[in-house]
Amino acid sequence: MGGYVTRKGKKYYAVVELATDPLSGRRRRIWHPAGTTKRSAQQLLGQLFDDLESNTFLEPEAITVAGYLVDEWLDSTKNELRHATFDSYRRNIENHVVPHIGAVKLQALRPLDLTRYYSTLLSSGRRDGRGGLSAKSVRNIHQMLRKAFDDAVRSHYLRSNPAIGAKPPKQSASGSNDLRYWTAAELRTFLRHNRDHRHTPLWTVAASTGMRRGELLGLRWRDVDLKQRRLSIRQTIISVNYEVLRSEPKTVKARRSIDLDVNTVQILRAHRAEQDLERRALALDHHPDDLVFCREDGEAYHPEFVRQSFDRRVRSSPVPKIRFHDLRHTHATLMLKAGIAPKIVSERLGHATVAFTMDVYAHVIPGMQAEAAQVFGDVLFGDPDPDAPEL
Secondary structure (H helix, E strand, O other): OEEEEEEEOOEEEEEEEEEEOOOOOOEEEEEEEOOOOHHHHHHHHHHHHHHHHOOOOOOOOOOEHHHHHHHHHHHHHOOOOOHHHHHHHHHHHHHHHHHHHOOOEHHHOOHHHHHHHHHHHHHHOOOOOOOOOOHHHHHHHHHHHHHHHHHHHHOOOOOOOHHHHOOOOOOOOOOOOOOOOOOHHHHHHHHHHOOOOOOHHHHHHHHHHOOOHHHHHOOEHHHEEOOOOEEEOOOEEEEEOOEEEEEOOOOOOOOOEEEOOHHHHHHHHHHHHHHHHHHHHOOOOOOOOOEOOEOOOOOEOOHHHHHHHHHHHHHOOOOOOOOOOHHHHHHHHHHHHOOOOHHHHHHHHOOOOHHHHHHHOHHHHHHHHHHHHHHHHHHHHOOOOOOOOOO
16 A cells, blocks of 8 residues: 655645556556645545545545435435435435536535535525525525435545535524414404305314314324313324325324314314215215315315415415415414413424424514513512502
8 A cells, every 4th residue: 555646737636556456457546636735635645544544445436416315325215214304305306406416526525515505595496497495495405415425424435524514504593584474363364254165174273273284184083082172193194296195293292182272172063063964965984084174085185285275265365375384383473472381382383392482483572571571560660569668
C-alpha cells in the first residue's frame, strides 16, 4: 500500500496505490479529487491511509444519488416504514429529488450542494411551475435525505453524511404559513349553511373532537359509547397511491379516547338512526366494517373524496376558505382561546407532547397571556380590602 499527491491542471489529487490486480498484474491506483491546494491533498491522503488501516476505506463509486435512492435505498426501507410514509418518500424522490440532484455522484455530494438544492425547492420546486414548496415540505425532504445518507454511511457508500452539514429552511414555531382556522361564528355558519348535506355529521365531529381525517373515516360504531359520551380511536383509513388502506394510529398517543359534548352525541344518534333507515330502504345487511362515516353500502369513503366534498362546500359557503385538516386546527384554537388547559387539548389531539401543541398553536398565546395578565391584575389590584393596611 502506498500513495502520493499529484496535480492535474488546477486541481490536486490524492492517489492511493492498492494491491496488485490479480488479473492484469498491475498495481491499482485510485484517484481522489482534493481541491485546488496541495495541503488539502496531503490531508486527504493522510485520511485515506487512516481509513485503509481501520478498514473504512471507500473506493470512488459511480453510483448517482438517483441510483442509490431509487435502486437500493427505497426498496430496503419498505418493510420498516408505514405505508403512508413509504409512499411520501417515493413521491418526494421521484418528483423533487431525482429531477434536481439525481444525476450527481453520491460521493461527490456536498452539504453546500444540498443547501442550494433546498433554496431551489423553496423558490421553484412545484412540479406545476407555480412557485416553490413550503418550508415544511422542504424540511420533510431534508429529513428523508438525512436518513437515506445515514444508511449510505452504514453501507460504506459514504464516509460522512452530507445532509448533516446542510442548512434546511427554518420553519416558524407557529407554522403560521400552513395553519388556518375558523372562529366559532364561522364554524356555525358553515354547518348551518350545509345542514342538509350527507357529510355534515362528519364535519361536526371533526370540528368538535379535532380528529384527523383518517381517524374519522376509520371510526366504527363499536368504538363509540354514546351513553358515556366518549369515542375511542383504534384504526385509521388512509390513501396510499390512491389505494384505500386500513391502518393503526401512528403513535401510542394517537390511540386515544375523546370525550364528547351533548350536542355532538345527539348529532351522532340522529346520524345512526338515519344510517339504519337508509340501509333498510336499500335492503342492505349490516356491514361488517361497522363504520360511522361511510358510503350507502357501508364501504369506506376514499379520503380524497371526503376532502373534495368539503372543499366544494367551503367554496359555496359564506366563510373563509380552509382545508379539511383545518377543522382540527379550529378545534384546538377555540379550546385554547376558551381557557382549556393545553394538556387537555394535547391529549384530545393525540400529540406526543404538550410542548408540541403549544408550538403549533403559538398564535393563540399572545391573547391568552393578555387575558391571564388582566386576571392577575384584577386579583392583585381589584376591589380594595377595607381591612388591609395602607402601603
